[in-house]
Each structure stands twice: as C-alpha cells, then as structure tokens.
Amino acid sequence: MDLKLADKTALVTAASRGLGFATAKAFAGEGARVFLCSRSGPALLHAVERIQNETGNALVYGIVADVSLSADIEELFAQIQAVVPGIDILINNAGGPPAGAFDGVDDELWQRAFSLSLMSVVRLTRLSLPHMRQQMWGRIVNFTSSSVKQPIENLILSNTFRTGVAGLSKSLALELAKYNILVNVLGPGKISTDRVAELDKIRAVHTGESEQQVKHQSESAIPLGRYGSPEEFAAMAVFLGSAANGYITGQTVLVDGGLVRSL
Ligand SMILES: NC(=O)c1ccc[n+]([C@@H]2O[C@H](COP(=O)([O-])OP(=O)(O)OC[C@H]3O[C@@H](n4cnc5c(N)ncnc54)[C@H](OP(=O)(O)O)[C@@H]3O)[C@@H](O)[C@H]2O)c1
Structure with a gap:
C-alpha cells in the first residue's frame, strides 16, 4: 500500500524512545519529513541519528521540548516553522503520568497530569491547525491508552485525562472534518x-x-x-496519520492484542 507520505511533514512528540520513537521511525521509513521532540537533548540526538541511519532518510530533526510546558511548545513550533511552513501530521504523545490511586494524588499531581496529558494535546493541536486548515489537509493522532475503554487499576491520573483526550478528539473530528483534517485516538494495551x-x-x-x-x-x-511490539503499534499510527487514511475520523482504535473485552 502506498501511504503517500513522501511530501508530508510529521511531528511526533515524546519520541526519543518507546511508542513515539517507533512511530517517528516508521514515518521516516515511509519517506516523510519528521520532527521529534523530547526533554532530553542527548537521548533525542541519539534517536534522530538512529532513525536517519536505519531508514536512510536525512529529513529527521530533533527539537528539545517538554510538552507539559506552554512556552516549550511555542518554541518547538517556532523552530519547526524556521524549516517548513507547518506540519501536515501531528502525533500527540507524552510520557505517562505517575501511577497511583485516588487517595495518593494531591492537587499538585492533578495539575501536572492535566498539563502533561491533556493541555499538551490542546496546545500542540492549536498551533498545528492554521497550516492544516489553510491547506485543507491534516491528520492528528492522539496516543492515549486502553484505559479510554476500560480504566486500569492504580492509574487514576491516566484514566481521568486520557478519557478527556478521547472526548476532545471526537469533538475536534466533528469540528475539523470540513477542512479534511482527520482526528483519531490510538490506545496501546501492553506494548x-x-x-x-x-x-x-x-x-x-x-x-x-x-x-x-x-x-x-x-x-x-x-x-x-x-x-505487543512498538513497531506493531507504530504501523497503525502511521496508517491513521497518512493520506492512505481518507475516511477514518473520530475513532478510538486499540492496539491491545484483544485485551479489552468491550465492543
Ligand atoms: N507502552 C504501553 O503499552 C502503553 C500503554 C498505555 C499507555 N501508554 C502511554 O503511551 C505513552 C508513551 O508510552 P511509552 O511506553 O512509549 O513510554 P516511554 O517508553 O516511557 O517513553 C516516553 C517518551 O516520552 C518522552 N517524554 C516523557 N515526558 C515528556 C514530556 N513532558 N515532554 C516531551 N517528551 C516527554 C520521553 O523522553 P524524555 O525522557 O527525553 O523526555 C520518552 O521519549 C505514555 O503516555 C504511556 O503512558 C503506553
């Protein structure tokens, strides 16, 4: 299948390792220009070099940014726009909030998880939209968790904010369909x-x-x-974020090996 990514630019956040890394590498392997971010400069540099070497795609860039911080997201976009007019594909990923049950979580932890898991998606989407709207094409894939279908024990912060991302994504899918901007949620089970x-x-x-x-x-x-393997997860992220996906929007897709039993 031709994913038609050769002339596209993707931003994959939180991508120095794990699901973000595998997804950035898969986009690069399909010929897209890819921007990656994470908080650690050395880890990011290593990730960029690995992707360039393993895919043969030189159009891979790393920018240090903490997606829980508004100022970092603005700087990230300023640096991207020094290279390209904007991004075509936004893959919203972030580190997971800390584990814990309700009694162990104070206001400070709630606020931090809100910034990390929900506001990062809001802010990154906001800055991506002008270019996507102007060109009448865009793909947004928001990484969450299987907890959007079935809450996971001892992960109260994740269970709460990821369902917020699912609600946001469905709403955005409806608002943005007229611009041919497709918005989906991808939930890993155990990768x-x-x-x-x-x-x-x-x-x-x-x-x-x-x-x-x-x-x-x-x-x-x-x-x-x-x-599952990160590559198995990334395959679906790249499909949903590609031009080969022309008609799937507002969906939550789980890559979970059948873990969640709900319909
Ligand atoms: N793996 C699974 O099966 C699974 C299941 C359910 C949900 N999830 C969720 O999916 C997301 C990715 O999971 P993963 O397994 O790939 O995690 P991981 O292996 O821990 O990797 C996390 C990545 O995020 C980056 N990162 C963390 N906080 C960041 C921040 N504030 N700003 C920018 N980058 C940040 C890290 O790099 P730096 O340290 O350099 O910032 C790293 O590259 C997490 O939210 C996780 O909770 C994963």
Whole structure:
C-alpha cells in the first residue's frame, strides 16, 4: 500500500524512545519529513541519528521540548516553522503520568497530569491547525491508552485525562472534518517499552511477586498471549496519520492484542 507520505511533514512528540520513537521511525521509513521532540537533548540526538541511519532518510530533526510546558511548545513550533511552513501530521504523545490511586494524588499531581496529558494535546493541536486548515489537509493522532475503554487499576491520573483526550478528539473530528483534517485516538494495551517495564516493576513491589511473574500474569490476560511490539503499534499510527487514511475520523482504535473485552 502506498501511504503517500513522501511530501508530508510529521511531528511526533515524546519520541526519543518507546511508542513515539517507533512511530517517528516508521514515518521516516515511509519517506516523510519528521520532527521529534523530547526533554532530553542527548537521548533525542541519539534517536534522530538512529532513525536517519536505519531508514536512510536525512529529513529527521530533533527539537528539545517538554510538552507539559506552554512556552516549550511555542518554541518547538517556532523552530519547526524556521524549516517548513507547518506540519501536515501531528502525533500527540507524552510520557505517562505517575501511577497511583485516588487517595495518593494531591492537587499538585492533578495539575501536572492535566498539563502533561491533556493541555499538551490542546496546545500542540492549536498551533498545528492554521497550516492544516489553510491547506485543507491534516491528520492528528492522539496516543492515549486502553484505559479510554476500560480504566486500569492504580492509574487514576491516566484514566481521568486520557478519557478527556478521547472526548476532545471526537469533538475536534466533528469540528475539523470540513477542512479534511482527520482526528483519531490510538490506545496501546501492553506494548513492550520502558514505561510498561516500569509499571510491571511497581506492581511487583506492591504484590511481592517477581517482575517476571507480573509480566507472565499480564500476558496471560491478553488473548494474543504476549505484549505487543512498538513497531506493531507504530504501523497503525502511521496508517491513521497518512493520506492512505481518507475516511477514518473520530475513532478510538486499540492496539491491545484483544485485551479489552468491550465492543
Ligand atoms: N507502552 C504501553 O503499552 C502503553 C500503554 C498505555 C499507555 N501508554 C502511554 O503511551 C505513552 C508513551 O508510552 P511509552 O511506553 O512509549 O513510554 P516511554 O517508553 O516511557 O517513553 C516516553 C517518551 O516520552 C518522552 N517524554 C516523557 N515526558 C515528556 C514530556 N513532558 N515532554 C516531551 N517528551 C516527554 C520521553 O523522553 P524524555 O525522557 O527525553 O523526555 C520518552 O521519549 C505514555 O503516555 C504511556 O503512558 C503506553
């Protein structure tokens, strides 16, 4: 399938590793110009070099930015617009908020998770839209979690703000359809990244089991019997963000190996 990405520019946020990295690499592999951001300069530089070397695409740029900060997002767009007029494809990703149940979360943590998980999507979308509207073409894919369909124990912050992103995305899909801007949500179930290893570790500490036992239990609840790979997740992100997707908008798609049982 031709994804028709050769003349497109994508921004993938939070992309020095994990799902963001795999997605940025997949876009670069399809010939798109790709901007990546994350907070750590050295990690980002390493990611950019790896993508350039492994895909042979030199049009890959890293810009240090913390997506929970409004000023960083403005600076990110200023730097992008020094190179191109705007971005065609926005992949909204961010680090996950800390684990915890309701009683362990104070106002400060609620505010931080709001900025990280919801306001980042609002701000990045706002700055992407003028160019997309002007050219009557755009794709926005918001990474969330399978928790948008089924809340996950001990992840109160994620459960709360990711459903906010789902509501925002559906509303935007309706508002932006007339500009041929398609907005979708992509929810990972359990994809093998540092974040999932960290959550397994936290659970092992809670339950007194080994990390291996925790992982084994998680895998046995997944119909496909294993964690997914970042590449399997990225394949759907790139399709939804591409010109090959002409008619899917306002949807929440889970890449979860069948984990969530709801229709
Ligand atoms: N993997 C899964 O199965 C899974 C399941 C459900 C939900 N999710 C969610 O999907 C997202 C990505 O997950 P992942 O597994 O890829 O996580 P990960 O392996 O921990 O990678 C997180 C990436 O985000 C960057 N980052 C973190 N905070 C940032 C910030 N404030 N601004 C800019 N970049 C930031 C990190 O780079 P720096 O440290 O350099 O900033 C890193 O590149 C997370 O929100 C996670 O909670 C993942």
